[in-house]
Amino acid sequence: MALLKFGRKEETAKPVNPNLETFLRGYSIEVMPRTAGKIDDFRNLLPKGTRVYVAHIEGTPIDEMVATAKRLAGEGYDVMPHFPARIIKDQSVLAEWIARYQGEAGVKQALLLAGGVTTPYGDYHCSMQLLETGLFDQAGFTHLHVAGHPEINKDIDPDGARTNVNEALSWKQEFSKRTDAKMALATQFCFESQPVIEWADDLAARGIDIPVHIGIAGPAKLQTMIKFALACGVGPSLRVLQRRAKDVTKLLLPFEPTEILSELADHKAANPGFNIAQVHFFPLGGIKTNANWAMNNGGASGVPASQE
Numbered sequence: 001m002a003l004l005k006f007g008r009k010e011e012t013a014k015p016v017n018p019n020l021e022t023f024l025r026g027y028s029i030e031v032m033p034r035t036a037g038k039i040d041d042f043r044n045l046l047p048k049g050t051r052v053y054v055a056h057i058e059g060t061p062i063d064e065m066v067a068t069a070k071r072l073a074g075e076g077y078d079v080m081p082h083f084p085a086r087i088i089k090d091q092s093v094l095a096e097w098i099a100r101y102q103g104e105a106g107v108k109q110a111l112l113l114a115g116g117v118t119t120p121y122g123d124y125h126c127s128m129q130l131l132e133t134g135l136f137d138q139a140g141f142t143h144l145h146v147a148g149h150p151e152i153n154k155d156i157d158p159d160g161a162r163t164n165v166n167e168a169l170s171w172k173q174e175f176s177k178r179t180d181a182k183m184a185l186a187t188q189f190c191f192e193s194q195p196v197i198e199w200a201d202d203l204a205a206r207g208i209d210i211p212v213h214i215g216i217a218g219p220a221k222l223q224t225m226i227k228f229a230l231a232c233g234v235g236p237s238l239r240v241l242q243r244r245a246k247d248v249t250k251l252l253l254p255f256e257p258t259e260i261l262s263e264l265a266d267h268k269a270a271n272p273g274f275n276i277a278q279v280h281f282f283p284l285g286g287i288k289t290n291a292n293w294a295m296n297n298g299g300a301s302g303v304p305a306s307q308e
Contacts, residue, residue, distance in 0.1 A: 009278060021299035023265035027279040028213065029054055031072075033064040035287060041073050041306070045291035048305035051109070053186070053280070058117050069105035072122060076305060079107050080145065084115025085130050089122035094130065098139050109135060109143040109188055121286040128168065131175055141181050146172055148185030148212060150199040166206070173208050188280050189215040193263035200275050211277035214264065219293045220285030221224045254285060258297060259260070 026119055028051035036054070039045065046052070052072050056065055056271055069079045081101055088094050101107035112127035118196065124130060136144055160258050169185075174185040190196060217225060268274045283290035294302035 006119075009254040013091050016297065016299035017265065018299075019265040020159070020262050020297060021301050023261065023268060023302040024279055024298040026051075027281060027298075028053060028300065029218075029281040029283060029290060031283070031287060032057060033060060033068040033070070033282075036068050036072070042072065042077060043305040045288060045304050046077065046078055047301070047303060048076055048308055049219060051080055053111055053307055054079060054081040056075055056087070056115075058084075058087055058115070062100065062237050065138045065194030066100050066104050069101055073105045073107070077106060078109060080109040080111050080143065082115075083110050083130055084117075085113065085126055086117045086120040086207055087246040088124055088130070091123070091135070093122075093135055094124075094133060095135055097303050098135055098141075101140060108139075108141050108273075109145075110141055110297050111145045111147075112136075113147045126168070128175075130178075131172075133242040135211055137179055137181065143184070144179065144181040145184045145186045148187040148240055150190050150196045150214075164196060169203070169208050169210075171212060172205075184211045184277065186213045189216040189217040190216070190269070191194060191260060193260050193267065196260075196264060197267055197274075204273075204274055209275065212275050213278045215277050215280050215282060216257045217260070218281045218283040218285055219254050220289070222255050223273035224284055225255045254289075256293060261297075275277065 003088075025171060029046065030053040032055045036042075039134050042050075042052070054068050054072070065081055069081055072079045079130070081096070083097065086095070101110075113128045114126050130136075131144070131146075148169075169257075172183070172185075195215060203212070204208075264276060268276060281294075294303070295304065
């Protein structure tokens with residue numbers, strides 16, 4: 001049996017699910033300046049041209065965000081920084097950020113979201129207000145992504161319905177018709193395939209055809225996964241982790257996304273019109289761990305740039 005070498009120890013190749021290999025093609029991944037700083041060279045981990053989201057956590061200086069974007073772009077990656085509405089004071093700050101990202105790092109992509117703070121710093125509280133400024137279109141941004149929620153988000157809809165999030169999606173659908181940028185819904189991570197399938201089908205039934213980039217938690221210790229899931233407000237699919245925690249034979253093993261991704265990949269292969277366009281990883285167990293999982297399970301879709 002052939003041996004594969006992925007920038008670390010050689011290991012015996014295992015069969016790759018062809019549907020999963022196709023599904024993982026062009027996957028994206030999220031980093032923060034502090035986690036990116038721990039990676040010597042992303043080209044040893046990520047495929048050429050991978051879209052790398054740079055998360056802007058409250059308190060992170062814009063200088064660090066721009067420097068990280070510049071470094072990633074220099075290594076050949078498409079950079080998509082977060083623009084969290086609630087930590088942007090006003091339109092002049094927004095314009096400054098856009099100008100710096102473009103001027104210093106050549107950025108033309110952005111993820112627009114409300115952000116994790118409860119009280120806005122200034123004029124904005126949601127991504128729609130950022131879009132309405134027109135600044136991203138004026139700057140010639142080619143891709144604008146916004147948040148999607150396969151499961152109920154109690155911060156947005158406290159009553160457990162989807163009224164607010166559905167109204168926002170309808171607005172974003174209409175906006176997608178009047179912007180030159182390509183739009184997509186980048187979702188929160190979840191752990192079951194069926195809720196994702198039902199949500200995506202419901203979007204299609206309501207005329208929402210913005211491509212979905214499904215959020216997936218990368219491999220991590222079970223305790224780490226549960227901690228992040230609770231902090232991020234993951235909904236009913238959290239039960240997958242809770243069941244796993246009750247099985248002492250699996251308690252110490254890392255939780256991997258193989259099952260949910262294989263199920264979604266097989267569903268898409270059987271239903272070509274299924275509107276999940278790409279996979280977006282949250283590397284909760286570390287960037288290297290996530291990249292190695294993609295190398296070992298994604299076939300050609302996981303080969304890093306340094307080995308192409």
